[in-house]
Amino acid sequence: MSKLGQRAVVCGASMAGLLAARVLSDFYETVTLVERDRLPDGAEQRRGVPQGRHFHALLSTGSTALGELFPGLLDELVAGGAIVLDNDQSRAYVRLGQHELDLSGEFADPAALFIYQPSRPFLESHVRRRVRALANVTFLEGHDVVEPIADPAHRVTGVRVVNRDTGAETVLDADMVVDATGRAARMPAFLVNLGYERPVEQRYPVQLSYASQFLRIPEGMLDENAISVGITPDRPVGVVVVAYEHGTWILTLFGIDGYELPDDLPGVIDCAAEFAPAFLIDALRAAEPLGALSAQRYPASTWRRYDKLRRFPGGLLVIGDAICSFNPVYMQGMTMAALQAVALRDCLADRDGDLSRRFFKAAAKQIAPVWRGNRLNDFAVSQAGGWRRALRRLMNWHSEKVQAAAANDPAVTEALLRVQHFVDPPGRLMQPSFLMRIVAANRRPKTARATGVEGLRAGGP
Secondary structure, three states: OOOOEEEEEEEOOOHHHHHHHHHHOOOEEEEEEEEOOOOOOOOOOOOOOHHHHOOOOEOHHHHHHHHHHOOOHHHHHHHOOOEEEOOOHHHEEEEEOOEEOOOOOOOOOHHHOOEEEOOHHHHHHHHHHHHHOOOOEEEEEOEEEEEEEEOOOOOEEEEEEEEOOOOOEEEEEOOEEEEOOOOOOOHHHHHHHOOOOOOOEEEEEEEEEEEEEEEEOOOOOOOOOEEEEOOEOOEOEEEEEEEOHHHOEEEEEEEOOOOOOOOOHHHHHHHHHOOOOHHHHHHHHOOEEEEEEEEEEEEEEEEEOHHHOOOOOOOEEEOHHHOEEOOHHHOOHHHHHHHHHHHHHHHHHHOOOOHHHHHHHHHHHHHHHHHHHHHHHHHHHOOOOOOOHHHHHHHHHHHHHHHHHHOOOHHHHHHHHHHHOOOOOHHHHHOHHHHHHHHHHHHOOOOOOOOOOOOOOOOOO
16 A cells, blocks of 8 residues: 655654554654653653543443554553453442442443553553554654644645754654644644634533542452442532552542542542442552542533634644543543544545545544533533523433433443443433333332442442
8 A cells, every 4th residue: 555645743642642653654654753751661650641640441442443553452451460341340330329330230232341441651651662663653752842834835744843952943844744732732823823713612611620549459358440439419529449450549539610629648538438338448548559649620621623624734633632622530531532543544544635624524423422421411410500500400300310220220231331432322322212211220129239349338338
C-alpha cells in the first residue's frame, strides 16, 4: 500500500497521541511525536498527565479497539499483572442510588462486557513501548508546540516547536499534523490565527472534585476487584476502589456541585464511611498508603464541535480530549481515544477527499450518544436549582425504578452495562421489551445476595 505522505507529526504523547501515531505509521513514511515532558522508561507518573494519579479503566469496546491496534497487547497487560473483570462479574460491587446491581446471574453475552483495569502509567508505558518499537516513529521530547504552519492556500505544512531547555525554535515539515494535547489544547486559537472560525464549544458544568490515593490492601480483605458507590440526588459524593497491578489499589472519593473533599487520607476514608459498605471501610483502614493523596478539579465537560465547521485546514486533525473531554468519573476517556484512533484508521484507509470532515463526523457519531447520556446522568444528581427541578424529579423517579429493577434482574443489569460500555446505544433502554422488564422487576420483592469474603456482608455501613 502506497503512503499518503512523507511525514506526520502528532502533538502530545499521552494515550490519544500514542494511538494516533500507531495509526499514522501505516500511512506515512515517518511519524514524529512531539511531547513537552521527558518520558519515563517505565510505568511512572509524569507531570504532563496529572490524571494518571486517579482511577482509570478500559471499557470493553475500548479494550477491543486497543487490541486491534496492538495485537497481543491485552495479553501483555494481563501477563504484567493487570486486572480484568470479565465473565466473573461477582468480583464487582456496584451500588446505584440505594440499590446494588445484580451481578450474580449469568449474562446472555458475557464476552461483550469486560473491563481492563491497568493504572494509567502502567498502560501508557506498555503502549509507548509498542509505539517506540515501530521503525518509522520517533519521539521529540522536551518540546512545546508553538503553532501549526500553513501555506498561502491555508493547508497546514508543519508545526513550529520550541525546546523547553534551550528555547531554540524548529519547524517540523509535515503532510499531516494531529493535535492530541488534551483538554488544554490551543487549536481553537490556532484556527483563528490561520483565518478560520473557532469551533462552537458545548459545555455543561459538573463542578467535580476528586481525591485519589494509591494503596496496598492486606490480602484477603476484599474479594471484589472493583467497588463503586455512586452519587445520589441526596448525596453529592461517591467512592470508587479499583484493584490495579502488582497488588496495588486506588481509592477515589469524588463530589459534585463544588463539594469540598477532605484533604487527607483519614478524612477521605471517614467521609466514605458515611455511605460506603462497612467491609470496604474496614479494608481501607487496614491499607498501607503508597505515596501522597492527589486532588484535582474538573469544572465542566466540553465538546469542541469541529464537525460543525464549514471550513477546516487541510493537513490538520484533532483527536481525543482535544475534541471532547468527558466527566472522568465515567472512565470513558481512554476508550473514546481508542475508538477515535480506529475511526482515523478507517478514514485514512478510504483515501477519499476531505479527510477532516469525514473524521470529525465519525468522531461526533461516537461522542454524541455518550455526551447525551453523561449530561442526563450529571443533571439528574445535581442539586442546581431553577425551573428544571421538576424535570429532575421525574428523571430521578425513572432512575430509581431502573436501579431497583437492576437489583432484582441480571438482564436489566446487563442492558445497563452494555450501554455503559458503548456496546449498545442508549436508545436500547427505551425499547418496550426493556421497559416491560423494569415493570416486572419492580413488582418482585428484592432478593438478598451474598457478597464478600464472609459470604454475607452488609450492603451498606
